[in-house]
Amino acid sequence: GEDVEQSLFLSVREGDSSVINCTYTDSSSTYLYWYKQEPGAGLQLLTYIFSNMDMKQDQRLTVLLNKKDKHLSLRIADTQTGDSAIYFCAEKRYSTLTFGKGTMLLVSP
């Protein structure tokens, strides 16, 4: 199947904003998701957006969706060292989730 694409690595300084980008494949996807994986742990649902929305804000997290370009982004404001993790975007395709390869976010003090 076609891939959900993400850049593999992002490095930022504490206090800066982080933007993680993703391109997905299925224009009929109803929901798109962002998951966070900390070392040695499973994936934790961070946020999601319904396909008829352009933006969703949840505290420090902002999700932007461009359906025309099939582009999804996650902005983390005031990034903290505790935000260091792997971030996965995912789309619901045929009733299951298809994940990108993950973006490793490294936050330095």
Next chain:
Amino acid sequence: DADVTQTPRNRITKTGKRIMLECSQTKGHDRMYWYRQDPGLGLRLIYYSFDVKDINKGEISDGYSVSRQAQAKFSLSLESAIPNQTALYFCATSDPLTGMDGYTFGSGTRLTVV
């Protein structure tokens, strides 16, 4: 207790051995999934089940089988383990009635085949 429990957490096994990974959940969800995670490859779907009598192959089912013993239990078997099945395995559940149907993941089983 965790909502989704996977056992064992870590396992080392020899090539050719049969091994079973177990998953149980307390969320009362009908839908359960098995994924494997490999560095640089993300998560890939192995099998999924939408209720006790429903089993479906995912993207990479070859070399694996599953059993849905009850609503709460979904086990993954490797009939004859091979080294390229060394990976981190995740079980997940979801509830489509929530609309957005987000997954709840277990903590994973790290499997090494030598």
